[in-house]
Amino acid sequence: MNHPLLKDKVAVVTGAAAGIGEAIARLFAEEGARVYALDIHTEAGEALATNIRAAGGSCAFFAADARRKETVEPAVDDAMSRFGRIDALINNAGIYPRRPFLEMTDEEWDEMLDINLKSVYVCTKLVVPHMVKQRSGKIVNISSVTFFKGLPNLSHYIASKGGMIGFTRSLAREMAPHGVYVNCIAPGGVQTENEGRVATQEEIARIVAQQALPRRLKPLDVARVCLFLSSEWSDGIIGQTINVDGGAVMK
Numbered sequence: 001m002n003h004p005l006l007k008d009k010v011a012v013v014t015g016a017a018a019g020i021g022e023a024i025a026r027l028f029a030e031e032g033a034r035v036y037a038l039d040i041h042t043e044a045g046e047a048l049a050t051n052i053r054a055a056g057g058s059c060a061f062f063a064a065d066a067r068r069k070e071t072v073e074p075a076v077d078d079a080m081s082r083f084g085r086i087d088a089l090i091n092n093a094g095i096y097p098r099r100p101f102l103e104m105t106d107e108e109w110d111e112m113l114d115i116n117l118k119s120v121y122v123c124t125k126l127v128v129p130h131m132v133k134q135r136s137g138k139i140v141n142i143s144s145v146t147f148f149k150g151l152p153n154l155s156h157y158i159a160s161k162g163g164m165i166g167f168t169r170s171l172a173r174e175m176a177p178h179g180v181y182v183n184c185i186a187p188g189g190v191q192t193e194n195e196g197r198v199a200t201q202e203e204i205a206r207i208v209a210q211q212a213l214p215r216r217l218k219p220l221d222v223a224r225v226c227l228f229l230s231s232e233w234s235d236g237i238i239g240q241t242i243n244v245d246g247g248a249v250m251k
C-alpha cells in the first residue's frame with residue numbers, strides 16, 4: 001500500500017470546522033494532503049487549521065460560505081497559485097434542521113436547497129475546470145442515507161441530498177473521460193457534537209437499533225471512506241453512492 005495515501009495532494013473540504021468535515025480535514029492532513037478547510041465558522045476553522053499544522057500537517061482555513069462563489073474563489077485561487085492544482089474536492093457543508101412540510105416556509109426550503117445543493121454546484125463549478133485541465137481529480141459529495149429511507153419532516157433536506165446523488169451520477173459520466181472522478185457518500189446517523197440540536201437520545205437509540213452494526217457511527221468512519229474515494233485506490237469507482245450507515249440500508 002502506498003503511504004501516505006494523499007501525499008502532496010491538494011484537497012478542498014467544505015464545512016470543515018466541525019463534525020464529518022473536520023474528521024475529513026484531519027485525516028487527509030495525516031495522509032499527507034495540503035488541506036484547504038472552508039467554513040462559515042471562522043473561529044472553529046482557524047483553530048482546526050492551527051491544530052493540524054501543530055501536528056505537522058498542512059492546512060489553510062478560508063472563511064467561505066459554500067453557496068457564494070465570491071467567498072470560495074479565494075481558496076481556489078490560493079491553491080492554484082501556490083500548488084498549481086487541486087486534486088480533491090469534498091462537498092460536505094450542509095445543514096439538517098427538521099420541519100413538517102405543512103409548516104415549512106418558502107425561505108426554509110430555499111435556504112436548505114441553497115446550502116446543501118447549490119453549494120455543491122458553486123464549489124464544483126469553480127474547481128472542476130482545473131481538474132479537467134490537469135486531467136485528474138476526485139470529487140466526493142456527502143449526501144445522506146435518509147434519501148434511501150425517506151424520513152418525515154425532512155422533505156427539503158432529502159430533496160437536497162437526492163439532488164446530490166443525481167448530480168453525482170450525471171457529472172460522473174461527463175467527467176470520467178477527462179480523468180475526473182465523481183462519487184458520493186451517504187452517511188447514516190453519525191455521532192457529532194451538533195447532533196443534539198436535532199435528535200433526542202431516543203431517536204439516536206432507534207437509529208442504532210436499525211443498523212446491523214451495534215454501535216454509533218463516528219465522523220472518522222465517513223472520513224475513511226472519503227479518503228478511499230479521494231485516493232487512487234478507488235480508481236475503478238465512478239458515479240457511485242456508498243452508504244456508510246452501519247448496515248442500516250442494504251442496497
Ligand SMILES: NC(=O)c1ccc[n+]([C@@H]2O[C@H](COP(=O)([O-])OP(=O)(O)OC[C@H]3O[C@@H](n4cnc5c(N)ncnc54)[C@H](O)[C@@H]3O)[C@@H](O)[C@H]2O)c1
Pocket residue numbers: 014015016017018019020021038039040041064065066067092093094095096115119142143144145186187188189190191192193194195
Ligand atoms: N451527522 C450525521 O448524522 C449526518 C448524516 C448524514 C449526512 N450528513 C451530512 O454530512 C455533512 C456534515 O454533517 P455534520 O453532521 O458533520 O454537520 P455539522 O453541523 O457537525 O458540521 C457542518 C459544518 O458545515 C458548516 N457549514 C454550514 N453551512 C455552511 C456553508 N453555507 N458554507 C460553509 N460551511 C457551512 C458548519 O459551520 C459546520 O462547521 C452534511 O452535509 C450533512 O447533511 C450528516
